[in-house]
Amino acid sequence: MLSRGDSPVLVVGAGVGGLAAAIHLAAAGRPVLVLERAAAPGGRIRRLHPGGLAVDAGPAVLTLLPVFQALFAAGGARLEDHLMLRPLAVLGRHIWPDGQQLDLLADRRAAEDAIGDFAGPAAARGFRDFMARATRCHDALEAPFLTAQRPGMLALGALAGKLGTSPFGTLWDALGRDFDNPRLRQVFGRMAAYVGSSPLLAPATLMLVAHVEMSGLHGIEGGMGRLAEALAAVAVAQGVEIRHGATVAELLVQGGRIAGLRLADDTRIAARRVVLAADAASLAAGHFGAAAAKAVPRLPAARRSFSAFGWAMAGRAEGPDLPRQTVFHPADPVAEYAALARGQMPEVPTVTLWAQARHDPAPAPDGAPGGAEPLMTLVAAPARADARPADPAPVEAASLAAMARAGVTLRRDAVLAVTPRDYEAEAPGSGGALYGQAVHGWQSIFSRPAARTALPGLYLAGGTTHPGAGLAMAALSGRLAAQAVMGDRG
Known part of the structure; x- marks a missing residue:
């Protein structure tokens, strides 16, 4: 039997949702222990290091700044004291195969x-x-x-x-x-x-x-990982304990409610309140133990959001001066989205290039060793294994060709590829879906898992839960999870 005692609230995962829940709980006087399997906080905010150069391989910009200002304030801090933000004057450059382009500007007029x-x-x-x-x-x-x-x-x-x-x-x-x-x-x-x-x-x-987008997009000086580091520092200042290298193997259930968890090294920690800030699909698929799997319904493969192929690069984007985000559109978007919805790769995909050291349209920076800049390209892919290609090479070739048609060529000194299978390995049971459930049909916005689950004492946070995907929504989900914890008795 597990000793229940005066146990802390356990938060599984130090992504934005988990850290937000921890900050709100600690601010309300609750003892909190965050368990994170990785060596650093961040969750979906992840960095890859091709050629030793840090490249953001997850969310690339900050939206809904007031949400994060309120989160820092809840922890007794000011966002501006922790992060240097760079507002983007150009939200994105859009280019078509015939060379026509549009810069979508942040200023509405x-x-x-x-x-x-x-x-x-x-x-x-x-x-x-x-x-x-x-x-x-x-x-x-x-x-x-x-x-x-x-x-x-x-x-x-x-x-x-x-x-x-x-x-x-x-x-x-x-x-x-x-x-x-x-x-x-x-x-x-x-x-x-x-x-x-x-x-x-x-x-x-x-x-x-x-x-939301026209209200402002912001880059973070030093990369998006600084956000996770800052939130972790605020949490620790509030008395939260964050334990890295702690992989949760099983959620423990006794008497029909959560009782704690077991780590991969077989350590057991008793708790009557657990906030799981991980992919809800992994929970439903039994990757946190069979006893807790029915806490949320399983998501059918056909209702998963898209996955992606991505390439993190150290190199240079040569051609016209680029903004932070450039989108290379196919001529026929209907064909592209119809293929993805069928679980197939489109013949001509949309390609997004993130030149992460740039904010306004500018040439490649020369400050990095060898003049290299951090670059990331992304192409949407189905989160279903029945039709997506196992080999990213054809998708990569199509991406490079789309950019070349627009006069943009990439010098790629070092490249690290990320595939739907890699995303699936990070969140088993998800199929590699990056955003949980797809927002397809008006009822979909009401069917994402909520903070409270069917298992008393188990709560959810993160971008696969309500209110939705994205860093700001994950931060709101953490607040909702904390409110649910504090509002329940027993």
Whole structure:
């Protein structure tokens, strides 16, 4: 039998969701022990080191800055004292095979002018109308959805009048209301890809992502890993103990509720409250023990979000001066997303290049050894093993060709590839899905696992749980998990 005593709340995983939960719990006076299998905090914020150069291989920018300012404040700290942020003037450069390009700018008036130059006055008006609807959508859903333990469906019905379109329709159809130009529809359809989903199937409510993006994207000086390091420091200052190299092998259950956990070295730690800040699919698949597996339902393979092929590189991007993010679009986005939804690789994929040392359009920096800069390219892939290629080489060749057509060539001094199988190895049972459940269909936003599970004493946090994928959503999930822990008795 495990001794229950006055045990701490255990948090499994030192990603943003886990660290957020720990900070909120500690601020409320709860003893907290964080168990992290890796040697450093971060979770999905991961670094690879091709040729010894640090490259962010996870989230590349910070969104919803007020969420993180509030999180640091909850821990008695100021974000600005821990991180140096670099706001991005260019949210992304979009390039098509025929050479046409559009820089999507952070300043709304400047973005409207750029879109007008790109596609005419009607397109500029469409952008203005679309952004007004996206803002109304965000404001209407923030309280009843983003910050609620269980989102309420009643909010969707009220949205119909505010959006001028049905929130039960698709994002692709909603974009068609404002954008006659198919390439602008393609640009803003990328909002669904940010959460591993297809705009052909995603609900119209995902237009709120446009408001989030236009509210500001920030790079972090020194890389995204600095965010995890700073949050860990705030947690420790609040009295949280973080134990690295601690792999959780099993969640222990007694009397129908959580009783603690067992580490890979067979150490057992008793607890009546455990926050699992790991992929919910791994829990459901039994990778934290059979006794806890039914705490959440299993996610069918067809409902998984996209995975990705990625290449972290030390080298240089040669060609036109590039911003931090450049997106190389195929001519036919419908064919691409339809293939991915079928579990197949598209013949011509969208390629995203992150030149991580750049913020505004600029030439490659010369400060690194040999003039190398950190680069990351990503291509969406299905999180299903039935059709995706085992060999990343053809996808890599297609990516390089897409960039070369736009006049961008890569000098690659050192390269590390990441495949869907690598992501699956990090989160067994996920199929390599990067964002948990795909946001396909209006009901999908209500069916992500919530903070409370069916197993008393076990709570969830992280980007595969409610309210959704992304660093800011993971931070909110940690707050919701902490609130659930503090609101339950027994």
